[in-house]
Each structure stands twice: as structure tokens, then as C-alpha cells.
Amino acid sequence: MATRGIALVAATSLLGATLVACGGGDGGGGGKSTTLTYWASNQAPTPQLDEKALAPVLKEFKQQTGITVNLQVIGWPDLQNHIDTAVSSGKGPDIVNIGNTWSASYQATGAFLPFDSAAAGKIGGMGKFVPTTQKAIGAPGKTPTSVPLYGLAYGLFYNKKLFKEAKIAGPPKTWTEFVADAKKLTDPAKKVWGVGLEGGSYTEGVHHAFILGEQNGATLFNGTKPDFTSAQEIKGVKQYVDLMSTDKVANPSDAQNADGTKSPANFAQGKAAMLLWQGNAATNIAQAGMKPSEYGVAPYPQTAGGKNVGTFVAGINMSVFKNTKNQAGALKFVKFMTDPKTQATLNTKFGTLPVNTKAAKDPAFNTPQLQMFINELATRAQPLPQIPEEGIFETTVGNAVKKLIADAAQGKPVGDAQIRSALTAAQQKMEAGG
């Protein structure tokens, strides 16, 4: 019994082992030149809706080229593990979607096809992409191994009815106005709060820490050396955490929201008057029952006297596995997916932004809301650090912010000293590589 117990323990504790133990082999999916395997990320509310949205597009691709695309939609929590397994085993799809912040990390693995001038030529040239989106396709100065597919940008969502009731004329432009408006809108007795936060989500935490840090002039990395504890970064993080601690404009219970759906739902139900979120929140808000006419969108509020940044270059990229047996077909597919027509079809379905400059002019995107986000992505977007260890940056800094929000929710003091110590611990973990 004991030895079996030990073996069981050992096997479960060494989760990672199997990942590497099954290495070797060189087969890519889609061995024939008439098929391609495509791992798509989950953009619609459910993977089934993704399949439904992509089906007509893939059918059209088959009519044009004769190539059948085997589609597999993979949820975000599994996507990196799936890709990592494909990279280590050499057995995987031909084409894959990645979060664009992972670009440099996957570029460094050497498992993906570089878009050098020859490959770029086959997909219609890199010039067709919106310039800011090209900042998030890999480490600067190295040949990128991914190209933009869907664009995203942060913005401010606000409830028109609640604004009218509080006699606020229009959306706030500066951070000071944003906090002042949020205070006017907050009424805990009526269960209405100025702003909804996804406090338990480390990704939301790191995004706001980055945007507000940038606004205050922080530089998180000198080359690849982390510098998380600058006065500017601390000030940025404090602005965000203050929403819950000193400004008291966010429901302390928001510190529990972790899965990326709770605060959009609260916003849709009128429990939070404002929401700082990426543009695709529109699909979640609609699903929770709020009509697009009931809310407005505006740029992410700007810190006075700071650097003009309102979002990071967010979005989804597309990569081709180097060992694909159908490279020509894969590149045809990448070209097809990033051409103006497909871009217009898919981005309108997913609530994302076109990455093709020509597609951005399509009448499909001619609404004030989408134009606002398109403009933010084009003019106020900075890329997250394009370094191979970007994932560790997100978890360490994001978890530090998550912890600070949790402390604030429980009424513990969160000042410069606490923020500095949380960011120092994050930096030590970053330096140790995890």
C-alpha cells in the first residue's frame, strides 16, 4: 500500500514529466497538401460559436484553394499547454493562434516559421498590417514568427442612464475626472459602484499596472533586466489599487472576480457604472442583457501630465509551425485570414478590431464605438515587453497586483511601502526565472 501510495504521489507531483517524456518524432499535422490543421483561440462566448463563425470562412477558403482546414477551437486556459506540448513533441497543427503578448516567447523556441521577406511576400507583405500591431509580433530586431490576426484595445465603458441620473455630462477624460465621476456614481446602499474591477484576475491586474505605469513614465525593463519598483510604476499601481482602497469606488467583493466575466456582467446589470476593459467586452455585455445603445465607450482616462498611453497592443496573432508539411498552403491560409474581406467578416463577429489597414476602412466598422477602439489601437497603444520571459512578467506582476487588491478589499492599508514590497518580491521571482 505504502509503495503504491508513494508511486502515486510521485507521479502526480511530477506533472511536468510526461510533457517531455513523449518527445521526438517529426510529423506535423495535415500531412497532405490538401489539408491543414488549425488551432483557433476561443474568441466567441463559447467554442461552439467560434466553430459556427469560422465555418463559412473556411468553406470559402476551400472553394478558393481546394484546401480543407481541420479546425480545433482551444480554450484560453489550455492553449499555452497545448502549444508547448506540440512544440516539445514536434507533433501538432500547421497553424495556431497565440495571444500576441506570447510572440517573443514562442519566437525564441525556434519552432515557428519566420516571416522573412519571402514568407511575408506570400501573405501580401507586412505593410498591410496596422503599424502598432506590428510592435507585438516578436522581439525587436528579430524576424517575427507571428502576424497579427485580431486586434484589441482597452477603453472605458460607461452606463448612459446612470451618468444621466448623476448629472454627469460626458465620459471622463483624465484619471482625476474618472475618479471624481466614479465617486458621484457610487452608492453602496443601492448596490451601485462607480467602477467594476476583475480584481482576482492576474491578467487584468498586470494590464492596468502596465497602462497606468506607462502613463506615469515607468520603464519596466531595461533590455531584459526588470525594474518593477520605480517611483513611476508604484504610482501607477497605486492609482489602480486606490480605486478600491482610498477612493472606495469599487465593490470590495470585486476582489474575488477572477474569470473575466464577472465585472462585465456587473456592468451590464447596472451594478457598476463604468468598466475599463478591452473592446471585446461588448460580446459579454450583450450576453448579460445590455443593449449597445445603453452604454457608451471612451478612451482609457489619461493621467494628467503623463505619457499619452491608453492601452497595450492587445490582440491575437497567427503562427505557422516550421515543421508543417504544407507550408505553401499554410501561408495561403494566413494571407486569406488577414485579407480585408475575411478581416471584416471575422472581427465584426468577435467584437475585435481589424489588423489590416484596408479592412479598418470597411463600412462594417463604421460605428462610433468601433472607430474609438480602432483609433486607440492606432494612436495610444504601447506593446507589452517583447521578451521571451514575458509570461513570467505577467504572472509575477499580475499576482502582486491581485494580492494588493485583496488586501485593499479586506480594509488593510495599501500604500507605497506595501506596493513596493509586493513589486520587489515580483522582481525577485522574475530574476530567478519563476
Added chain:
Amino acid sequence: MAAVTRESPGTADTAPPVPRRAPLMTRLRRIGLPYLLCVPAIVLELLVHVVPMLAGVVMSFYHLTRLYLRNWQNAPFAGLSNYKVSLQLDNAVGQSLLASFARSIAFTVLSVGFAWLLGFGASVVLQGKVRGRGFWRTLFLFPYALPLYASVFTWTFMFQRDNGLINQLLVHDLHLFTPDKAPFWLLGGNSFYALVITEIWQKWPFAFLMLMAGMQNIPGDLFEAASIDGAGVGMQIRKIVMPMLRPVNVVVILVLFLWTFNDFNTPYLLFGFGSVPDQADLLSIHIYSSTFQNQNFGLGSAQSVLLLLFLLVVTAVYLMVTRRRRDAV
């Protein structure tokens, strides 16, 4: 063998087999067959448990990150540096690993302790002539029969701050807290207790099941004799039940300890897919984050090996101590 066949091709196959094969089969049948029948199990055990374990040990000596996933043979040799980082206590990595180790021990002691107590208590009570015994037994085994996901999600809903069942009771029915001071259960210090409660709820039916089975093997006339001699319930438990249950207890506690110490699913699910607060960051979750969220497979393996060593030591010491006591008895 090869040399023999080359010198006399044909003869090696045709001449000797008949007389040689018969005794071999008999011998096999006599002593080897049980072992032969074990071979598939042993091979599978090696493949499923031992090989990945060894691979993990090897990985722990390499700087294996995502960068080297494709050519993992080329990952730079790290020597003991993954272990050094994990055990360096003046650094956030070492400190948080040690803290989560201590947390896992506290979590395990509390969970196993209460699970055993509850299981023992319930089986003692249901050992006597209680009305509706079958009903209670079935009811108590319920948590054990439920799928883990369903039961943990139910607890997650119950622990919500604004609309969870626990706070509904404490805040709105009993008025122990004002609504704006409603306690958090899924973050901060309380999250640890929320996790312990969920764990006990899940694990105690196992203790109950095993101990109940053990108790049914104790002959009833022992109790009769004891009560004739004037022994009360307490005395009967101490002098009859505990010694007779010893072998069952040894196994139950060890198995519960190993399961609980390594439990990954409960904390991972309870706090919403890995968004585990620091106060509930158990070793299993900690290693998962190092390995998969930070894609540092070498460091994660080193931490797993440390965990494995600790559990081996605990198990060995536990078995030695319990065996010696049994010999002494």
C-alpha cells in the same frame, strides 16, 4: 547464441527444442508463472509511474524553459542551481516555497485530523443500534460519491461574499456582521479555512468507510464481556476499538495524508481556476505555477523532487514507527 547458429544453421532450431522446452515450461509453471503474470503490470507501472518520475528528476538538473522545449536535449545543464534557488531563503522564490510548504503541512494536519475524527465519531455512533442506520450511512458517503468538480463548485458558490450561502447565514440571518463588513471566504486569511473545510468535507467519508468496515470485524462478544466487567463506552473505545482498529488506522491516516498533502484539484477549482490567494497557496499549486504559468519546467521539477523526497521520508518514518510499535505490542 548468434555464433552457434552461424556455425550450424538449422540444427540449433531443429534438434534440441522438444526435450528442452518441456522442463522450461514445467519450471515456469512451478515457480515463474505468478511472476510472468505480473510482467504486464510491472511494465505498465514502469511506463506510467516510474519513467515519468525519473524524467522529472533528470529535468530538475536542467534549465528547461519554454525556450528549450523544441530541442530539450540542448537545455543547459543547471547542476543544483534549481534546488539552490528553491531553497534560498533570502529570496522571494525560496521564501514563498517555504511558506507554501509550511502551509501544506498545516492544511494536511488539520484536514486529516478532522476527517479522521469525524469518520471515527460517525462510525462509532453508527456501530450501535441507531434508527435509520442505513440511511445515515448512505448520506455520510454522499460527498465521496459526488464528482469533485460539482462539489467544489458548490462550495465556491457558498463561499461568495455578496450572495453566498455562508454569508447569507452569518450576515443576513444571524446578523453577526454588517453587510459592508461581510467576511471574505475566498481571499485573505479566511481562504485557508475555506479550503480546509472543503477538504474535510470531501475526505471524511473515506475515513468513515474504512473505519466502519474495520469496526465490523471486531467481534461483538468482546463488547459484551467488557460491559459485564463494568467498562463504559470510553473504556471500550480505548481498550477494545483502538487496538483492534490499529492496522486500519495506520493505512487510513497514511493514505489520507498523502492524498491531502498532494491535493491539487480542490484549491485549483475552489478559487476559480488557479486564481489561488497567497494564504491558500499550497505546495501543489505553487509547483504548478512555477512549472506551467512561468514555463520553468526545470525549477518546477526541482520543487517536485523536493516534495517527493519529503513525502518519502515521512512515509518511511511513519511506517517504521508504526511497525515498531506493533512489534512491541
